[in-house]
Amino acid sequence: MxxxxxxxxxxxxxxxxxxxxxxxxxxxxxxxxNLRLEFTKMDITALTIYAWLLISEKSLRI
Incomplete structure (x- = not known):
């Protein structure tokens, strides 16, 4: 050793x-x-908005 x-x-x-x-x-x-952090934040925000729109769209159909 x-x-x-x-x-x-x-x-x-x-x-x-x-x-x-x-x-x-x-x-x-x-x-x-810092750029990667900003990109990650934007990516998560975009996915969150997209998911919210999908949920809202389903709610409107009911």
Missing amino acids: PEKMNWKECTEQGIITKTVPDEERAAQTLKMA
């Missing part, structure tokens, strides 16, 4: 590397997540 190592040992041995955060990529990822 491999021996446990702390972060400092891992970076010293080159197992992991320190990097500077990519702010542009983080901003793009956040923007994409």
Whole structure:
């Protein structure tokens, strides 16, 4: 079983590397997540309205 190592040992041995955060990529990822959330909300809203219209239509027939 491999021996446990702390972060400092891992970076010293080159197992992991320190990097500077990519702010542009983080901003793009956040923007994409927000767009997906908006799309999901719209999709659910559209389905809810469609279901409501179907129920209303059935109620009018009775």
